[in-house]
Amino acid sequence: MSKPKRLLILGSTGSIGTQAIDVCSRSEELEIVGLSAERSWEALVEQARLYGVKRIALADQHAAARASEVWTDGRVLGGAEGLVALVVESGADLVLNALVGSAGLGPTVAALGEGIDLALANKESLVVGGELVSALAQATGARIIPVDSEHTALHQLLAGQPLGAVKRMTITASGGPFRGRPRSELQQVTVDEALAHPTWAMGGKITIDSATLMNKGLEVMEAHHLFGTPYERIDVVIHPQSLIHGLVQLDDGAMLAHLGPPDMRIAISYALHGGESVALPIEPLDLAAVGQLTFEAVDLEAFPCLRLAREAARAGGTAPCVLNAANEIAVHAFLEGRLRFLEIAEVIEGVLGELDSEPVLSFESLYEADRQARALAADAVIALS
């Protein structure tokens, strides 16, 4: 057998991170060489002990200090620069970026800059810095392999097609817990209702993004950057069963669909094995038991976040970065009970109206737009509460 691939997992205590560890524990082809979390140092140290990992990083300096007091079997790095140092020092062949939000951009840039292949769950990296991130990957020859059920589906579907044969692509959305409800019923929904996703168990931020359909807007941008497909050729359709994840339409009118159980380990394993399908202990679908696959158009009046994301995507420049930052602040405020559900879109629309889209000249212009949008969104949250 060839040498195992050296894997660094960023965000290893989260929903994607823990499932990635599960995938690794079943594969002899993968060796974990580094782990990171934001502040949950106890869980991180426990993972390091269990898997014999010698390098960990905590974004929170305080948590990093606590970890280094109790864990002396390896190196503990701290802060945002610690995360980047972990990427650069770990000697990894592959980095899984499973952080949440634009905090993932720095490590994405660090990995690609070093020419290290990237399994990318942190879609916000592509939303915020798509052009620069793609150019960097091209310059260093590092691959970006998606970890997102829809994009894994498209990646696999496109692998069998000659360039130019694909006319359109479609990503599916479950519709979230509020599918079918009119706008008038959405203002009073609670955090618990919004967190009760019908088909997927995920981290808090993406679960709220799924309830507002912002997640699908971010995914349209993710698909655009991953596959170089123009926005007008990327469709979204509601598919409540979450069993078809992506479709491509060919020039001859045929459509190819990718089906599978809603289990992220399939997407994670595919990416960690370099875009290859490897055996997993997952029950395949019983189509007769499934019975029906249904589809609906998106109600953009009830779920304006998808419209806002499409508008920001079309505007380009710093607009997607601004949209993303305002969304992060608004979702955080909603989760803390400081904002109502429909006000999430209201905050984002207000911030997009206040900040003109600027050309993206460097990563610095993105960090600046991110800072400005966060400040304006925080003010908007206070004004509404």
Ligand code: NAD
């Ligand atoms: P999560 O909240 O469960 O986990 C996030 C991880 O990142 C944790 O380990 C946390 O400690 C760390 N983290 C959070 N903020 C950080 C920061 N500022 N700096 C450093 N580390 C930080 O999130 P998740 O659901 O696993 O999602 C991770 C990413 O994967 C997101 O971009 C999400 O959109 C994407 N994704 C998730 C799923 C899913 O099923 N969970 C599916 C598709 C895509």
Ligand code: MG
């Ligand atoms: Mg997805």
